[in-house]
Amino acid sequence: MTYIVKTNQLTKVYEGREVVAGVNMHVKQGEVYGFLGPNGAGKTTVLKMITNLIKPTSGDIEIFGEKLTNTSYEVLKRMGSIVEYPIFYEKLTAKENLYLHCEYMGHYDKKSIDQALDLVKLHNIDDKKVKDFSLGMKQRLGIARAITTKPELLILDEPINGLDPIGIKELRELFRMLCKEFGITLLVSSHILAEMEQMADTIGVIRNGKLIKEVSMKSIVMEQTDYMEVTVQDIKKAAYIVENHIGIKNFKIMSEQTIRIYEMTATQQEISKALIMNDVEIESINKKNSSLEEYFLNLIEGEETHA
Structure with missing residues (x-):
């Protein structure tokens, strides 16, 4: 296994407090x-190191x-990297900023500037100063700058x-x-779970400075499996019926009105009946599938997921 990034017991202490504690990360x-990780978990500090x-x-x-x-x-x-908010020479254009970046990086393929701007869909901005860019345009320009020099590793801190x-x-x-066409390895931090679910090959979950998974x-x-979510008026009675009348052992009471059934031995109709x-009044019964959000939240809360 080839790891582009590997950390060993990576730790950072600020004013006597461990903000990153013994992180062992492996990026293939x-x-x-x-x-x-949630805001303040230590993501940016790890990327800065x-x-x-x-x-x-x-x-x-x-x-x-x-x-x-x-x-x-x-x-x-x-x-290539964006860590925290990208900073530019505000009175220069996007191309002038990228030209300077190439100069101090020793990258002399000037065609790559137009290619990078095209990839991030920054068009018709030749004469526009960066100070007049929107936040989203600046974020795109930051990504263009990070990829202009054709990096092998791209590190992006909350890029969206x-x-x-x-x-x-x-x-x-x-x-x-x-990643697929240029072979670039990406290390992307985010707290937006839905995006990571659609984009990432591997996730690392950090909580209170510790890489927990x-x-x-x-x-x-x-690992994800289907489950049945039932909302009822009488949760205690419903749990008793599920376990003793239907014979289902793998379920969890989620709230005062909601029960999740992970053992799919009975159909939705059989459970309802x-x-x-x-005499248990049902408000709703739906078949669902666990998500990265649930997986992540269970990790953050220190619980193991049923799925």
Whole structure:
């Protein structure tokens, strides 16, 4: 297995508080790695250490099989990144900003500037100064800058912030294309679960500075199972009927009115009939499928998912 990024017990302490604690991350070559966690979980701090913007308190980082040091200039040339909000020369145009970026990166294929702007769908902006760009346009320009030098590894911190639904869809398709057609490995942080579900090959879930799970999306999909969600007036009586009359053991009371049945040995009609025959009033009964959102929330809450 080839890992483009690998961290070993990566830790960062600020003012006596561990904001990142013993993170062991493994990003495979040629994949989209979704780095998931609520705001303040430590995502940006980890990405800043990987991009050499800040130094770890302890632990180490390997990129392209080399340990990251203060003098890892060649390694950093092979990376593109947006960490936090992208900053530009506001009085210059998009092309002028990208030209300067290529100059200090030592990248002299100027055709790549037009290609990058085309990929992120920034058109007809030749004379427009960046100060007049919308937040979404600046986010697109940041991604264009990150991919102009044809990096092997692309690190993006919350890249879809400020974009409308159409823009989010376009960038999602762009990221998949960069991965599949250009062979770029992407490490993308986000708190937007639905996007990661559609885009990532692997997810890493971080909570309170600790990486609590690394798992492939394929295995999550394989683990997901159908379940029945029943909303009733009398939850205790419903649970009794489900267990003792229908014979189902694998269920969970979700709230004062909702019960989830994970054991699909009885049909929806059979469950409804048994409850009604025993005077349990049903408000709704629906067959559902567990999602990444549930999986993620169960991890964040320290619970294991049934699915």
